[in-house]
Amino acid sequence: MRRPFIAGNWKMNTTRSEALDLVQGLRQALPHGNSVDVAVCPPSVYLAPVAAALEGSAIGLGAQNMYHESGGAFTGELSAAMLLDVGCRYVILGHSERRHILGESNEDVCRKVHAALTAGLIPIVCVGETLQEREAGKTSDIVAEQFFGSLAGVSVADASRVVIAYEPVWAIGTGVNATPEQAEEVHGNLRGILASRFGAAVADQVRIQYGGSVKADNAAELLAKPNIDGALVGGASLKAAGFAAIVQAAAS
Numbered sequence: 534m535r536r537p538f539i540a541g542n543w544k545m546n547t548t549r550s551e552a553l554d555l556v557q558g559l560r561q562a563l564p565h566g567n568s569v570d571v572a573v574c575p576p577s578v579y580l581a582p583v584a585a586a587l588e589g590s591a592i593g594l595g596a597q598n599m600y601h602e603s604g605g606a607f608t609g610e611l612s613a614a615m616l617l618d619v620g621c622r623y624v625i626l627g628h629s630e631r632r633h634i635l636g637e638s639n640e641d642v643c644r645k646v647h648a649a650l651t652a653g654l655i656p657i658v659c660v661g662e663t664l665q666e667r668e669a670g671k672t673s674d675i676v677a678e679q680f681f682g683s684l685a686g687v688s689v690a691d692a693s694r695v696v697i698a699y700e701p702v703w704a705i706g707t708g709v710n711a712t713p714e715q716a717e718e719v720h721g722n723l724r725g726i727l728a729s730r731f732g733a734a735v736a737d738q739v740r741i742q743y744g745g746s747v748k749a750d751n752a753a754e755l756l757a758k759p760n761i762d763g764a765l766v767g768g769a770s771l772k773a774a775g776f777a778a779i780v781q782a783a784a785s
């Protein structure tokens with residue numbers, strides 16, 4: 534059985550005090566000792582204070598991005614070791630906003646995945662098609678291309694530590710989530726290509742999150758699907774009660 538994993542991607546939202554209030558709210562609202570892995574991914578300037586506020590809780594910390602080099606003259610960038618140093622366990626890589634707004638390629642994402650795994654971070658690797666690609670019937674090709682490109686050269690042993698997030702671009706921040714059937718179809722395909730690339734044991738172990746307009750009122754039906762192992766939540770992760778309700782849906 535794969536342990537469900539719900540992560541909140543706060544994106545470029547929250548002030549410092551909002552971030553700390555949100556952590557306080559989550560510490561109170563989240564069920565204790567449950568069977569779900571939970572993480573929050575605040576803006577990187579707030580990672581350290583959020584890590585301090587999370588101390589003693591079971592909520593993990595993740596970053597939203599990193600650079601693949603381990604150090605040096607890379608103005609504005611952060612290394613995997615730096616993220617670990619401030620308490621991160623996870624890092625979101627290849628989010629569609631980074632692919633489409635900031636121009637990251639599969640090769641860029643792949644270099645980051647290797648650096649994260651080498652350092653001991655768990656990468657949450659995002660894949661997903663645009664509306665145009667879906668309407669052109671290219672969803673499975675695009676998702677496979679991003680999957681193989683982003684995980685090129687990853688060993689079988691490392692692959693079992695990776696988390697995949699299927700996030701259709703048209704569902705992100707739009708209020709229009711993929712239906713459970715649409716999501717399950719892609720998740721099932723991803724499970725299949727995981728097996729072909731890394732073997733059945735790894736495919737069985739790797740968690741595939743769904744992301745894109747996940748909310749308290751649609752989480753349960755999405756998470757009920759056999760290949761949907763969790764959620765990467767944007768907007769709805771910014772309110773403690775709503776995020777806790779999604780975690781609750783994953784627990785039951």
Ligand code: PGA
Nearest residue numbers: 705706745746766767768
């Ligand atoms: P959303 O964002 O939940 O606001 O659609 C999801 C994401 O981008 O990770």
